[in-house]
Amino acid sequence: MATMREVAKKAGVSVATVSRVLNSNGYVNDETRKKVLETMDALKYKPNNVARSLFKKQTKTIGLIVPDITNPFFPQLARAVEDVTNEKGYTIILGNSDEKPEKEQRYLDILEQKYVDGIIMATNTLPIEHIKLLDKPIVVVDRAIHADVPTIVVQNRKGAKAAVNHLKGIGCQRIAHIKGPEHVDNANERCQGYLDIVGTEPWFTPEFVVDGNYTTKESYHAAVKLLRNHPEIDGIFAGNDLMATGVLKAAHELGISIPDELAVIGFDGIDMCETTHPELSTLAQPIYQIGEAAAELLIDLIEKKQISESFKEYPVDLIIRGSTKRT
Amino acid sequence: MATMREVAKKAGVSVATVSRVLNSNGYVNDETRKKVLETMDALKYKPNNVARSLFKKQTKTIGLIVPDITNPFFPQLARAVEDVTNEKGYTIILGNSDEKPEKEQRYLDILEQKYVDGIIMATNTLPIEHIKLLDKPIVVVDRAIHADVPTIVVQNRKGAKAAVNHLKGIGCQRIAHIKGPEHVDNANERCQGYLDIVGTEPWFTPEFVVDGNYTTKESYHAAVKLLRNHPEIDGIFAGNDLMATGVLKAAHELGISIPDELAVIGFDGIDMCETTHPELSTLAQPIYQIGEAAAELLIDLIEKKQISESFKEYPVDLIIRGSTKRT
DNA sequence: TTGAAAGCGGTACCAT
């Protein structure tokens, strides 16, 4: 790879001049510029961004840490982040944390050493102090961890209430909840929303809340057990769509018809909702928008622009599909 | 952020010494080392990887370019790549190309300027010369583009044949194919495999091959039309699982029962196969393994290790599930 | 065992 010095030498100018034409700032004679440009071409010169970053102290790179890119929620988010940041010349480093604080911390350290310009992170297992130690802009998505940290989330509790109310509205009498992981805030909030609505009903029992760990498989097993023990259950609100598909599977297997015997609703609004049969009702998060908003906020933070609001809570949207559409 | 100079100064040694303890090479007195280590701690010193990269000419970063991370095949692949490379101290930059040559080329340029150590790429729209111009290790996955480029793929044609033979085996008499994008090699190979088996059957007509562009939605529309025009079709081989779910939807909507009236099989083996109802038969690629193999190959290339084989073609695995399980 | 100093490939200030 040719360096600036080589270009300068061959073109018979100084590196300063080459730098000027490269960045088109400062004065440079048209003749000279032309010659330099030609030499760059001839030498197939490409600027070395590492050197540039060293001086400028900015890498035009941002870190994106998600629990697991394999969970369909996150690719959509990542895509939005990439689209927005890429547009502005940034590139993203992707990391999976598996919700493990050590992995998160490790990535944070690495990203810091790589001098990324900012970080977008979906987590809440990490102590807030560690995040504050970072002297880089950071935006947290999906899970609010602290008022001081710029955050993009959705109205989990409100959405959960809407979900359960919808189930009640179509006539469900016994509504159960498949809950996400204990240590994940949004799982607890959604569970809380569920409890807000049915927690005081005479029929309610804590047995109606079972753990599905945000995965299809665990939800499936939990649902089979639940539905066997409690055939009276006629509505299930799953903490996310992945778990809702697990419920669908369980119902199919037990010969329970959906939505008539059992209505099912999820949360998230991932693409998969439309590929199940029946299609899955859900509380759709504006996933792409969240990613966009996070990316835009982060870039504003990086570029030290005026920040209008560093905490955004998006509403979620009740989407009624076959799994809760009774005739 | 503290720099090496600050550490050196505070510890009363030279930067060279600090560098030595940092990289544990060269001689350094135990006393001195201890003092340096302490000062590093006190100053919360973290080495600046940009500076280090500039000198070493390696960034411990690799680029991963996929068509669209939103397509469920790629997160699984990305995850494998991340797991393997991260283990060896690398970090990944993710890029979406949308199968557009300009975007691919743009990313290649950016990655080159960022001095990534190597690139893994799923594409075949890019002219081979452009790839060869790159003086960095590169591994191509999912789509073979040229014998000279290290590649990890699967036996598409063979797998497609197995899929169609399976359909025939369960008694399908009229088998159609939903095809992926024209410009994607593996889509053509799978189509070719289909034609190998049924192309010469007396009933075969080109109308039985329709385009689904590897997406659920387009496949759905194509399938609806196809099944309306040709009610005699009793088996469909879709070029990927996403399109197969589109077929499932179409069949449900048209009141065609699966698998008895219509058997459906996909290709890829993404997780989603198990969440549909009935579950989707498929030719499963060892997606995670492919990612691992690509990552390992790339790292060997980067570290200039002996390469045993630079072209690997994995077999695919016929997984029979409800969508082709006739009683 | 330690330090001085020359880079790595750019940027930007200060002269001219």
Add this chain to the structure above:
DNA sequence: ATGGTACCGCTTTCAA
């Protein structure tokens, strides 16, 4: 309009 040069933070000879 152009050139000389110090410097970004680290690594690695070469001497001492």
